Amino acid sequence: MTSRVLNLGLMKAVSDFKHISQQLSRFEDDLESNRAVRDQGGGSPQLEQDITRLEKIVEILSQDKFCYEAQILRDGAFLQRALSFYRLMILWSVNLVGGFKMPLPSQCPKEFACIPEHFLDDAMDLLVLTSRIPKALESFVLDDFLSFIIMFMGSTSYIKNPYLRAKMVEVLNCWMPQRSGLNSTASLFEGHQLCLDYLVGNLLKLYVDIEFTGSHTQFFDKFNIRHNIAELLEYLWDVPSHRNAWRQIAKEEEKGVYLNFLNFLINDSIYLLDESLNKILELKEIEAEMANIVEWERRPAQEREERLRVFHQWENIVRFDMRLANEDVGMLAFTSEQIPAPFLLPEMVERVASMLNYFLLQLAGPQRKSLTVKDPEKYEFKPKQLLKQVPYCHHLCPYLKGRQGICLLSCNLERWQSIQ
Structure with a gap:
């Protein structure tokens, strides 16, 4: 009975407070993005209406949040x-x-x-x-x-x-x-x-x-x-x-849970890095469009605003994905250094080699210069740190000698070593 009362009372209030906090955070992000669009040259009546509407929503949600905090948290x-x-x-x-x-x-x-x-x-x-x-x-x-x-x-x-x-x-x-x-x-x-x-x-x-x-x-x-x-x-x-x-x-659990863990960790690392780098290329494309001031100003205001909205949306996505990618690659680095054996199983060697090839191709290959953006730190994009964290060059390559998959590594090792 007490649990049900708490579920309908206190915990309902806690759930509402959490929902309001999440909504407030989303609307604050939207408001910040719209203001950034305005500051970068967008100024259509529709944009001003959106900013005014979002300001009112943020004000109301902030008041609601303060009320819940005063009642529950104190x-x-x-x-x-x-x-x-x-x-x-x-x-x-x-x-x-x-x-x-x-x-x-x-x-x-x-x-x-x-x-x-x-x-x-x-x-x-x-x-x-x-x-x-x-x-x-x-x-x-x-x-x-x-x-x-x-x-x-x-x-x-x-x-x-x-x-x-x-x-x-x-x-x-x-x-x-x-x-x-x-x-x-x-x-x-x-x-x-x-x-x-x-x-x-x-x-x-x-x-x-x-x-x-x-x-x-x-x-x-x-x-x-x-x-x-x-x-x-x-x-x-x-x-x-x-x-x-x-x-x-x-x-x-070398061939059980732990092997599955490593496979998912590798999958996530590749996906997150790939998504981040593709979005960085798209961000750079929009940066180039804005840098050509004459052509940029010739575009209709609505088109400029739409491109700026996309730009700020992708900025947030890249920041999140790159943070997770850095985290996953870092975890691969410290685990492979101390526990190399699972990475050297026959079913893992080719995956290890393919992933190393992928990382090196993206971060040290011909397209690396195309990943240069104005403020990489803003997106938590740290290519030099990622290259140092790529674990297999440091820790696993000596073990891979003579094993299946080493041929996949050899073509890029020299490039990586020259960068180091």
């Missing part, structure tokens, strides 16, 4: 009482499966399967909210929540909804010491035995599982979710105990 004691209730609910749920023990029973108990999903979903939503308010978590013990998340985050038989499991990653992401602002969260990741034993493995498993969510937006959703997972994995890599667990998983 009452830390109330939020802690709600967290205490959800902690008890978590303990009750865990008792249904035999307590805080891993691995979970192979068969999901009917009692656990009958728990309404919103019981757990609401708990995660409240944790995400309060994790962004340091005062709300002061002196609050989070160990039970952490144990619950680790136990169920990687289990499709217990929690079938991939988005609920992804929300658990979002909670952990908020708890990273560099983000939470709380010293106590470091001990959660670095001193909690269940965390040390199972967190990395379950994150890798979820990274693979999230490829197929069943949603019509699954292709784009996976990048946001994997971004959260990648940030966590990068942090955990610097913790010796977690790094050792990672090595053990790579050894035990």
